[in-house]
Amino acid sequence: MSRRSPACSTDATAPYRFPVHIDEFAYDLPVGLIAQHPAEPRDASRMLVDLDGTVEHRRTGELASFVRPGDLLVVNDTRVLPGRIRFRRDSGGAAEVLLLEERREAVWEALVRPSRKLPPGTRVEVGDDLCLEFADDLGEGRRLVRVETADLLASLDVHGEMPLPPYITERLTDPSRYQTVYAERAASAAAPTAGLHLTPEVLDACVAAGGAVAHVELMVGLDTFRPIAVENVADHVMHTERYSVPVATWEAVRRASRVIAVGTTSVRALESAAARGDLAGRTDLFIRRPYPFAVVDVLFTNFHLSRSSLLVLVDAFIGPRWRELYATAIAEQYRLLSFGDAMLVARR
Template sequence: MDLADVDYDLPPERIAQRPVEPRDAARLLVDEGPGAAPRHLTVADLPSLVGPGDVIVVNDTRVLPARLLLRKPTGGEVEVLLLEPSREGWEALVRPSRKVRPGTVLSAADGADDLQVEVGEDLGEGRRRIRLIGARDEMSAIERHGRVPLPPYIHEALDDPERYQTVYADRPASVAAPTAGLHLTPRVLDACVEAGARIERVELVVGIGTFRPITAEKVEDHVMHAETYRVPAETVAACEGAQRVVAIGTTTVRALESAAATGELEGRTEIFIHGDHPWRTVDLMLTNFHVPRSSLLVMIESFVGRRWRGLYETALEEGYRFLSFGDAMLLRRGGRS
């Protein structure tokens, strides 16, 4: 597949800068399958679209305030984006990486003395090995000094950082939100259960693998970075006995399909879902509208085939909002052509 096959024109004004309020007021483009016109609902209508035998699976990862604003001893500003912990400290994106030599100790930009970061070896692609020093409790220091890292196409600060967290977020670990889940509310989830559906959880720690752009001209040449996942045994059992599995977001899809493909319920996954992927678990996917030429859009193409383009064209014509704070769609698997 050529990368151009998952390209489309996204006008900048269609990129949502703020989430809609309330959460479940986001519009929902409901895919009715090949040859059928989609329906235009809202996320609040999701309970009317599920019923007995359906299992709804969410990714309950929580976004870590992973963006650290620091200074070099010379006073130069440096931004560190924590990606994931390692045995040697953390893997992080450092900007500007080339101007920070190994061994440089960075201090908090606000002058606080309880957080220092020692920058280590270059891991490529702007990634560096770093260590947090001078903090008795690393996570507490990160929570105090870090900021929630919004996507680069979001140019407005959030009044409430919790708006970039799902209502069921649990363990802080991710550097980006599983954005489809941002639309869900306790009211919607409770109504889905009342309709007969079952709610289950997985964890996929969202990292560079999810948001790293595709640079290869041939999609198949793209290499995913590994991300940590965990699928509880009860979630697997529920999905195996389900009439339909409804995955909330592409990260939930990655966790479920990784477990199904390998039989491993936790670990690290480099799964790249594209083309004729042998779908094993997911029947319906609730997801946002994705960046052109991205691995997420490649996954959508694998899930519904070429009709993704018609759905996106309809969404653009009908004024839907795109990307992380935008509206959503409910897709039915099948119909590749």
């Protein structure tokens, strides 16, 4: 199967041919099916498979049985920064900062609550090794925050927490379970959650089946936390995120018979490279139908929130069949969202 070279860009900003209301991406999410803890072990999670129109119910540990010789699995190897910092204001009131991205040396874009109670110039000593100074208001709860510390990662190990989504209300006793087993550079504000299911043994089995594994990096940012707040999906504005596709990965993509993306962030990194003509940079790619996929053939992903940009991407990939698959998963009591089960689907 031929792949587009990054030099052969496709129009990533092609508009909808007609308005699409956000309610087209709504479904009833049973609260009791929102997974509060990851599966133990990782590959014990369930996997709904739909590669040819026939649904199968399997386990993630069986992923290799769907890998063919010549397939390429692409994973996002970003590591989650334990960047949620809770503290008390001088008044005694609770506050928190969620570090999103370093804009320049020691100055971070961050979500701040309550932002209005921390005006520009406010300094907070979180500990002897960590001080926060609040600066410009960027809107939507975002601020510039100067982070003063001799060793950021060491300070966050003491004062920071994993930035779990708000629908996970129970304590995570092992923070490593919100990291993939192949995580590398700490830079993301959320995990690429499809990868949480995978183990070295599962990946080795995929290679033994004739596949290969390659890495990309997409730093997961604000849009993971933000629902789509406009009625017409085409009016939604994505915040930019940094991505990088190594040359070796792109060469493997071009040789592959099928590209299996592990997670929506891997999809966005690969399709951004094809669409922009650059293997690294910033992307605000919002994948929505109709979208001319240039790279990804199969998607391994979690079940996503109603009215989210992630669900819009799944809709672009498999069309309205997602409704049937989600209804089946709910009827079969699959666990949903970040710590939930997975699905393996082919592009339609």
